[in-house]
Amino acid sequence: MKANIRKIAVFLEETQTEMDRPVNPPTRRAAAVAVIANPCAGKYVEDLSELMTIGEELGELLTQKAVAALGIPGNHAESYGKAAAVGENGELEHAAAILHPKLGTPVRKVLGKGAALIPSSKKRGGLGVPLDIPLGHKDAAFVRSHFDGMEVRISDAPRANEIMVAVAVTDSGRPLPRVGGLTKDQIKGEDGLR
Amino acid sequence: MPEVAVRKRLSSVEEIFHEGGPRSNPPLRRAVALAVIRNPYAGAYVPDIASFMDDLKPLGLEMAKSLVQALGGDAKTVEGYGKGAIVGSAGELEHGALWHVPGGYAMREVLGGAKAIVASTKKIGGPGTRLDVPITHINAAYVRSHFDAIEVGLADAPRADEILLALVMTTGPRIHARVGGLKASEIKGEDGLR
Numbered sequence: 001m002k003a004n005i006r007k008i009a010v011f012l013e014e015t016q017t018e019m020d021r022p023v024n025p026p027t028r029r030a031a032a033v034a035v036i037a038n039p040c041a042g043k044y045v046e047d048l049s050e051l052m053t054i055g056e057e058l059g060e061l062l063t064q065k066a067v068a069a070l071g072i073p074g075n076h077a078e079s080y081g082k083a084a085a086v087g088e089n090g091e092l093e094h095a096a097a098i099l100h101p102k103l104g105t106p107v108r109k110v111l112g113k114g115a116a117l118i119p120s121s122k123k124r125g126g127l128g129v130p131l132d133i134p135l136g137h138k139d140a141a142f143v144r145s146h147f148d149g150m151e152v153r154i155s156d157a158p159r160a161n162e163i164m165v166a167v168a169v170t171d172s173g174r175p176l177p178r179v180g181g182l183t184k185d186q187i188k189g190e191d192g193l194r
Numbered sequence: 195m196p197e198v199a200v201r202k203r204l205s206s207v208e209e210i211f212h213e214g215g216p217r218s219n220p221p222l223r224r225a226v227a228l229a230v231i232r233n234p235y236a237g238a239y240v241p242d243i244a245s246f247m248d249d250l251k252p253l254g255l256e257m258a259k260s261l262v263q264a265l266g267g268d269a270k271t272v273e274g275y276g277k278g279a280i281v282g283s284a285g286e287l288e289h290g291a292l293w294h295v296p297g298g299y300a301m302r303e304v305l306g307g308a309k310a311i312v313a314s315t316k317k318i319g320g321p322g323t324r325l326d327v328p329i330t331h332i333n334a335a336y337v338r339s340h341f342d343a344i345e346v347g348l349a350d351a352p353r354a355d356e357i358l359l360a361l362v363m364t365t366g367p368r369i370h371a372r373v374g375g376l377k378a379s380e381i382k383g384e385d386g387l388r
Binding site for chain 1: 199200201202203204205206207208209210211212213214221324345348349
Protein backbone atom coordinates (compact mmCIF):
# COMPACT_ATOMS: atom_id res chain seq x y z
CA MET A 1 0.00 0.00 0.00
CA LYS A 2 1.40 3.32 -1.11
CA ALA A 3 -0.76 5.38 1.24
CA ASN A 4 0.52 5.98 4.78
CA ILE A 5 -2.79 5.46 6.60
CA ARG A 6 -2.99 6.78 10.15
CA LYS A 7 -6.54 5.69 10.78
CA ILE A 8 -9.69 4.42 9.13
CA ALA A 9 -13.19 5.14 10.44
CA VAL A 10 -16.34 3.43 9.21
CA PHE A 11 -19.78 4.87 9.92
CA LEU A 12 -23.11 3.09 9.47
CA GLU A 13 -26.32 5.08 9.83
CA GLU A 14 -29.79 3.55 9.90
CA THR A 15 -33.05 5.54 9.94
CA GLN A 16 -36.00 3.65 11.36
CA THR A 17 -38.66 6.35 11.73
CA GLU A 18 -39.19 9.89 10.47
CA MET A 19 -41.88 12.12 12.03
CA ASP A 20 -43.07 9.00 13.84
CA ARG A 21 -43.69 7.19 10.57
CA PRO A 22 -41.92 3.89 10.24
CA VAL A 23 -39.27 3.71 7.55
CA ASN A 24 -39.61 0.14 6.43
CA PRO A 25 -37.14 -1.23 5.52
CA PRO A 26 -34.91 1.28 7.32
CA THR A 27 -32.70 3.39 5.06
CA ARG A 28 -29.02 2.69 5.56
CA ARG A 29 -25.90 4.48 4.47
CA ALA A 30 -22.29 3.75 5.23
CA ALA A 31 -19.15 5.81 4.88
CA ALA A 32 -15.54 4.68 5.15
CA VAL A 33 -12.96 7.38 5.77
CA ALA A 34 -9.17 7.07 5.66
CA VAL A 35 -6.81 9.60 7.22
CA ILE A 36 -3.56 9.55 5.28
CA ALA A 37 -0.31 11.47 5.18
CA ASN A 38 -0.27 14.03 2.37
CA PRO A 39 3.01 13.38 0.51
CA CYS A 40 2.69 16.76 -1.24
CA ALA A 41 2.02 18.88 1.86
CA GLY A 42 3.91 22.09 2.47
CA LYS A 43 5.23 22.70 -1.04
CA TYR A 44 4.06 23.11 -4.61
CA VAL A 45 4.32 19.77 -6.41
CA GLU A 46 3.65 19.83 -10.15
CA ASP A 47 3.18 16.10 -10.72
CA LEU A 48 0.41 14.71 -8.53
CA SER A 49 0.55 11.13 -9.82
CA GLU A 50 1.47 9.75 -6.39
CA LEU A 51 -1.84 11.03 -5.05
CA MET A 52 -3.68 9.55 -8.02
CA THR A 53 -2.25 6.12 -7.23
CA ILE A 54 -3.26 6.54 -3.59
CA GLY A 55 -6.78 7.38 -4.80
CA GLU A 56 -6.91 4.12 -6.71
CA GLU A 57 -5.90 2.08 -3.64
CA LEU A 58 -8.33 3.87 -1.38
CA GLY A 59 -11.19 3.54 -3.85
CA GLU A 60 -11.05 -0.21 -3.49
CA LEU A 61 -10.30 -0.36 0.25
CA LEU A 62 -12.90 2.18 1.36
CA THR A 63 -15.66 0.80 -0.87
CA GLN A 64 -15.02 -2.69 0.49
CA LYS A 65 -15.22 -1.36 4.05
CA ALA A 66 -18.45 0.54 3.40
CA VAL A 67 -20.12 -2.42 1.72
CA ALA A 68 -18.98 -4.71 4.56
CA ALA A 69 -20.55 -2.31 7.08
CA LEU A 70 -23.84 -2.50 5.17
CA GLY A 71 -23.52 -6.28 5.10
CA ILE A 72 -24.68 -6.52 1.50
CA PRO A 73 -23.17 -7.86 -1.71
CA GLY A 74 -21.60 -4.99 -3.66
CA ASN A 75 -24.16 -5.20 -6.44
CA HIS A 76 -27.00 -4.46 -3.98
CA ALA A 77 -25.68 -0.97 -3.34
CA GLU A 78 -27.98 1.79 -4.62
CA SER A 79 -26.16 5.09 -4.31
CA TYR A 80 -22.65 6.35 -3.78
CA GLY A 81 -20.49 9.40 -3.27
CA LYS A 82 -16.94 10.46 -2.47
CA ALA A 83 -15.23 13.37 -0.76
CA ALA A 84 -11.91 14.57 0.60
CA ALA A 85 -10.72 17.16 3.09
CA VAL A 86 -7.16 18.40 2.78
CA GLY A 87 -5.30 19.63 5.86
CA GLU A 88 -4.07 23.21 5.97
CA ASN A 89 -0.63 22.51 4.46
CA GLY A 90 -2.15 20.98 1.35
CA GLU A 91 -3.90 22.19 -1.77
CA LEU A 92 -7.43 21.63 -2.97
CA GLU A 93 -5.85 20.14 -6.07
CA HIS A 94 -4.47 17.32 -3.89
CA ALA A 95 -8.06 16.30 -3.10
CA ALA A 96 -8.84 16.44 -6.81
CA ALA A 97 -5.86 14.20 -7.60
CA ILE A 98 -7.06 11.57 -5.17
CA LEU A 99 -10.74 11.71 -6.08
CA HIS A 100 -11.02 12.18 -9.81
CA PRO A 101 -8.48 10.38 -12.01
CA LYS A 102 -8.38 6.85 -10.55
CA LEU A 103 -10.59 6.38 -7.48
CA GLY A 104 -13.81 5.63 -9.35
CA THR A 105 -12.82 2.50 -11.27
CA PRO A 106 -12.17 0.29 -8.22
CA VAL A 107 -15.33 1.67 -6.57
CA ARG A 108 -17.37 0.47 -9.54
CA LYS A 109 -15.53 -2.84 -9.59
CA VAL A 110 -16.51 -3.55 -5.98
CA LEU A 111 -20.12 -2.56 -6.68
CA GLY A 112 -20.41 -4.58 -9.88
CA LYS A 113 -21.66 -1.62 -11.87
CA GLY A 114 -21.92 2.14 -11.53
CA ALA A 115 -22.89 3.82 -14.76
CA ALA A 116 -23.45 7.20 -13.09
CA LEU A 117 -20.90 9.85 -12.22
CA ILE A 118 -19.81 9.50 -8.60
CA PRO A 119 -20.90 12.76 -6.95
CA SER A 120 -18.10 14.40 -5.01
CA SER A 121 -17.14 17.27 -2.75
CA LYS A 122 -13.86 18.56 -1.47
CA LYS A 123 -12.53 21.21 0.86
CA ARG A 124 -9.54 22.32 2.85
CA GLY A 125 -10.01 22.40 6.58
CA GLY A 126 -8.73 21.80 10.07
CA LEU A 127 -9.26 19.07 12.65
CA GLY A 128 -12.87 17.97 13.02
CA VAL A 129 -14.04 19.64 9.83
CA PRO A 130 -17.36 18.09 8.71
CA LEU A 131 -17.32 16.50 5.29
CA ASP A 132 -20.67 16.41 3.47
CA ILE A 133 -20.43 13.53 1.02
CA PRO A 134 -22.98 13.98 -1.77
CA LEU A 135 -24.92 10.87 -2.75
CA GLY A 136 -26.54 9.90 -6.04
CA HIS A 137 -27.89 6.69 -7.55
CA LYS A 138 -25.02 4.62 -8.90
CA ASP A 139 -26.61 3.71 -12.22
CA ALA A 140 -28.81 6.71 -13.02
CA ALA A 141 -27.89 10.14 -11.70
CA PHE A 142 -31.41 11.50 -12.17
CA VAL A 143 -33.12 9.19 -9.66
CA ARG A 144 -34.54 11.89 -7.43
CA SER A 145 -35.24 9.71 -4.38
CA HIS A 146 -31.51 9.06 -4.06
CA PHE A 147 -30.24 12.67 -4.12
CA ASP A 148 -28.83 12.87 -0.63
CA GLY A 149 -25.75 13.56 1.44
CA MET A 150 -24.01 12.13 4.47
CA GLU A 151 -22.05 14.13 6.99
CA VAL A 152 -18.97 12.56 8.51
CA ARG A 153 -16.21 13.94 10.66
CA ILE A 154 -13.27 12.77 12.70
CA SER A 155 -12.38 14.97 15.63
CA ASP A 156 -8.60 14.62 15.22
CA ALA A 157 -8.34 14.89 11.42
CA PRO A 158 -7.15 16.17 9.09
CA ARG A 159 -3.94 17.40 10.66
CA ALA A 160 -2.03 19.99 8.64
CA ASN A 161 -0.09 17.39 6.63
CA GLU A 162 -2.95 14.94 6.17
CA ILE A 163 -5.87 14.24 3.85
CA MET A 164 -9.18 12.67 4.82
CA VAL A 165 -10.64 10.55 2.02
CA ALA A 166 -14.22 9.26 2.17
CA VAL A 167 -16.38 6.89 0.14
CA ALA A 168 -20.08 6.55 0.99
CA VAL A 169 -22.35 3.72 -0.17
CA THR A 170 -26.05 3.14 0.59
CA ASP A 171 -28.60 0.40 0.11
CA SER A 172 -31.46 2.90 -0.19
CA GLY A 173 -32.50 6.50 -0.91
CA ARG A 174 -33.91 9.13 1.46
CA PRO A 175 -36.20 7.88 4.27
CA LEU A 176 -39.66 8.86 2.94
CA PRO A 177 -39.09 10.20 -0.60
CA ARG A 178 -42.08 12.01 -2.09
CA VAL A 179 -40.92 14.80 -4.37
CA GLY A 180 -41.45 12.91 -7.61
CA GLY A 181 -38.94 12.61 -10.42
CA LEU A 182 -37.36 9.51 -11.89
CA THR A 183 -37.83 6.47 -9.64
CA LYS A 184 -35.41 3.59 -9.33
CA ASP A 185 -37.74 1.10 -11.02
CA GLN A 186 -37.75 3.31 -14.15
CA ILE A 187 -33.96 3.20 -14.59
CA LYS A 188 -32.63 2.15 -17.97
CA GLY A 189 -29.06 2.32 -16.63
CA GLU A 190 -27.36 2.80 -19.97
CA ASP A 191 -26.10 6.36 -20.02
CA GLY A 192 -25.61 6.80 -16.28
CA LEU A 193 -28.25 9.49 -16.22
CA ARG A 194 -31.70 7.79 -16.48
CA MET B 195 -44.67 2.05 30.60
CA PRO B 196 -43.38 4.31 27.79
CA GLU B 197 -42.14 2.48 24.72
CA VAL B 198 -38.62 2.96 23.45
CA ALA B 199 -39.07 4.52 20.00
CA VAL B 200 -35.82 4.50 18.03
CA ARG B 201 -35.59 6.97 15.15
CA LYS B 202 -32.12 6.20 13.97
CA ARG B 203 -28.88 4.49 14.84
CA LEU B 204 -25.29 5.06 14.01
CA SER B 205 -22.45 2.65 14.46
CA SER B 206 -18.87 3.58 13.75
CA VAL B 207 -15.50 1.91 14.11
CA GLU B 208 -12.11 3.58 14.02
CA GLU B 209 -8.97 1.61 13.28
CA ILE B 210 -5.91 3.54 14.42
CA PHE B 211 -2.62 2.41 12.92
CA HIS B 212 -0.30 5.08 14.28
CA GLU B 213 -0.15 8.68 15.36
CA GLY B 214 3.28 9.60 14.12
CA GLY B 215 5.03 6.78 16.02
CA PRO B 216 5.51 3.07 15.37
CA ARG B 217 2.75 1.36 13.42
CA SER B 218 0.59 -0.99 15.49
CA ASN B 219 -0.40 -4.41 14.22
CA PRO B 220 -3.22 -5.10 14.90
CA PRO B 221 -4.47 -1.51 14.97
CA LEU B 222 -6.29 -0.09 17.99
CA ARG B 223 -10.03 -0.29 17.37
CA ARG B 224 -12.61 2.04 18.89
CA ALA B 225 -16.31 1.44 18.28
CA VAL B 226 -19.34 3.66 18.87
CA ALA B 227 -23.02 2.74 18.98
CA LEU B 228 -25.57 5.57 19.00
CA ALA B 229 -29.35 5.37 19.21
CA VAL B 230 -31.69 8.33 18.89
CA ILE B 231 -34.88 7.72 20.84
CA ARG B 232 -37.97 9.77 21.61
CA ASN B 233 -37.83 11.30 25.09
CA PRO B 234 -41.12 10.22 26.70
CA TYR B 235 -40.74 12.94 29.35
CA ALA B 236 -39.96 15.90 27.07
CA GLY B 237 -41.82 19.15 27.58
CA ALA B 238 -42.91 18.82 31.22
CA TYR B 239 -41.54 17.97 34.64
CA VAL B 240 -42.38 14.34 35.38
CA PRO B 241 -41.55 13.32 38.96
CA ASP B 242 -41.40 9.59 38.49
CA ILE B 243 -39.17 8.55 35.61
CA ALA B 244 -37.10 5.68 36.99
CA SER B 245 -39.17 2.86 35.44
CA PHE B 246 -37.87 3.90 32.00
CA MET B 247 -34.49 2.42 32.97
CA ASP B 248 -36.01 -1.05 32.70
CA ASP B 249 -37.56 -0.20 29.35
CA LEU B 250 -34.12 0.77 28.05
CA LYS B 251 -32.44 -2.50 29.02
CA PRO B 252 -33.12 -4.41 25.76
CA LEU B 253 -31.80 -1.48 23.70
CA GLY B 254 -28.69 -1.29 25.91
CA LEU B 255 -28.02 -4.96 25.45
CA GLU B 256 -28.52 -4.76 21.71
CA MET B 257 -26.10 -1.82 21.45
CA ALA B 258 -23.49 -3.52 23.65
CA LYS B 259 -23.65 -6.68 21.53
CA SER B 260 -23.36 -4.64 18.34
CA LEU B 261 -20.17 -3.04 19.69
CA VAL B 262 -18.55 -6.41 20.34
CA GLN B 263 -19.61 -7.46 16.85
CA ALA B 264 -18.15 -4.27 15.36
CA LEU B 265 -14.85 -4.97 17.12
CA GLY B 266 -14.59 -8.44 15.62
CA GLY B 267 -17.03 -10.53 17.65
CA ASP B 268 -14.84 -11.63 20.57
CA ALA B 269 -15.73 -9.97 23.89
CA LYS B 270 -12.27 -10.89 25.24
CA THR B 271 -10.62 -8.34 22.97
CA VAL B 272 -12.52 -5.43 24.58
CA GLU B 273 -10.40 -3.50 27.09
CA GLY B 274 -12.04 -0.09 27.49
CA TYR B 275 -15.56 1.28 27.67
CA GLY B 276 -17.66 4.37 28.28
CA LYS B 277 -21.15 5.78 27.86
CA GLY B 278 -22.95 9.06 27.41
CA ALA B 279 -26.18 10.82 26.51
CA ILE B 280 -27.27 14.06 24.89
CA VAL B 281 -30.76 15.17 25.89
CA GLY B 282 -32.71 17.38 23.45
CA SER B 283 -33.72 20.88 24.51
CA ALA B 284 -37.23 19.93 25.73
CA GLY B 285 -35.78 17.48 28.24
CA GLU B 286 -33.79 17.58 31.48
CA LEU B 287 -30.29 16.42 32.33
CA GLU B 288 -31.91 13.90 34.66
CA HIS B 289 -33.38 12.15 31.63
CA GLY B 290 -29.84 11.49 30.46
CA ALA B 291 -29.11 9.89 33.82
CA LEU B 292 -31.67 7.20 32.97
CA TRP B 293 -28.98 5.67 30.73
CA HIS B 294 -26.52 4.87 33.55
CA VAL B 295 -28.04 1.58 34.63
CA PRO B 296 -29.26 0.07 31.35
CA GLY B 297 -26.22 1.24 29.37
CA GLY B 298 -23.63 0.28 31.97
CA TYR B 299 -25.02 -3.07 33.00
CA ALA B 300 -25.58 -4.11 29.40
CA MET B 301 -21.89 -3.65 28.61
CA ARG B 302 -20.78 -5.48 31.75
CA GLU B 303 -23.10 -8.35 30.97
CA VAL B 304 -21.88 -8.67 27.40
CA LEU B 305 -18.24 -8.44 28.53
CA GLY B 306 -18.69 -11.15 31.15
CA GLY B 307 -18.75 -9.09 34.33
CA ALA B 308 -16.38 -6.19 33.80
CA LYS B 309 -15.42 -4.73 37.19
CA ALA B 310 -14.71 -1.03 36.72
CA ILE B 311 -17.30 1.70 36.85
CA VAL B 312 -18.30 2.75 33.33
CA ALA B 313 -17.00 6.27 32.74
CA SER B 314 -19.79 8.57 31.54
CA THR B 315 -20.84 12.05 30.59
CA LYS B 316 -24.05 13.78 29.59
CA LYS B 317 -25.37 17.14 28.48
CA ILE B 318 -28.35 18.98 27.03
CA GLY B 319 -27.88 19.90 23.40
CA GLY B 320 -29.37 20.46 19.98
CA PRO B 321 -28.89 18.67 16.66
CA GLY B 322 -25.21 18.36 15.83
CA THR B 323 -24.03 18.67 19.43
CA ARG B 324 -20.83 16.72 19.99
CA LEU B 325 -20.15 14.71 23.12
CA ASP B 326 -16.74 13.55 24.29
CA VAL B 327 -17.47 10.13 25.75
CA PRO B 328 -14.82 9.22 28.35
CA ILE B 329 -13.21 5.77 28.29
CA THR B 330 -11.50 3.76 31.01
CA HIS B 331 -10.24 0.20 31.42
CA ILE B 332 -13.09 -2.29 31.92
CA ASN B 333 -11.63 -3.96 35.02
CA ALA B 334 -9.50 -1.32 36.72
CA ALA B 335 -10.39 2.34 36.45
CA TYR B 336 -6.83 3.49 37.29
CA VAL B 337 -5.11 1.93 34.28
CA ARG B 338 -3.51 5.05 32.84
CA SER B 339 -2.85 3.75 29.33
CA HIS B 340 -6.59 3.25 28.77
CA PHE B 341 -7.80 6.74 29.75
CA ASP B 342 -9.23 7.93 26.47
CA ALA B 343 -12.32 9.54 24.92
CA ILE B 344 -14.23 9.39 21.67
CA GLU B 345 -16.13 12.31 20.21
CA VAL B 346 -19.60 11.32 19.02
CA GLY B 347 -22.61 13.08 17.55
CA LEU B 348 -25.09 13.23 14.68
CA ALA B 349 -25.87 16.21 12.46
CA ASP B 350 -29.65 15.84 12.88
CA ALA B 351 -29.94 14.72 16.50
CA PRO B 352 -31.08 15.09 19.16
CA ARG B 353 -34.20 17.03 18.22
CA ALA B 354 -35.94 18.81 21.10
CA ASP B 355 -37.98 15.77 22.11
CA GLU B 356 -35.25 13.20 21.66
CA ILE B 357 -32.34 11.66 23.56
CA LEU B 358 -29.15 10.48 21.87
CA LEU B 359 -27.73 7.49 23.74
CA ALA B 360 -24.11 6.41 23.33
CA LEU B 361 -22.04 3.35 24.23
CA VAL B 362 -18.39 2.97 23.25
CA MET B 363 -15.80 0.20 23.50
CA THR B 364 -12.10 -0.01 22.62
CA THR B 365 -9.63 -2.85 22.13
CA GLY B 366 -6.62 -1.43 23.92
CA PRO B 367 -4.52 1.44 25.23
CA ARG B 368 -3.98 4.77 23.47
CA ILE B 369 -2.01 4.11 20.34
CA HIS B 370 1.34 5.41 21.67
CA ALA B 371 0.61 5.28 25.45
CA ARG B 372 3.77 6.15 27.41
CA VAL B 373 3.00 8.29 30.44
CA GLY B 374 3.43 5.60 33.09
CA GLY B 375 0.94 4.82 35.85
CA LEU B 376 -0.84 1.54 36.54
CA LYS B 377 -0.39 -0.91 33.66
CA ALA B 378 -3.07 -3.30 32.41
CA SER B 379 -0.62 -6.14 33.20
CA GLU B 380 -0.50 -5.10 36.87
CA ILE B 381 -4.24 -5.18 37.54
CA LYS B 382 -5.53 -7.14 40.50
CA GLY B 383 -9.06 -6.74 39.15
CA GLU B 384 -10.87 -7.13 42.44
CA ASP B 385 -12.24 -3.71 43.33
CA GLY B 386 -12.68 -2.26 39.84
CA LEU B 387 -10.03 0.35 40.59
CA ARG B 388 -6.59 -1.33 40.48
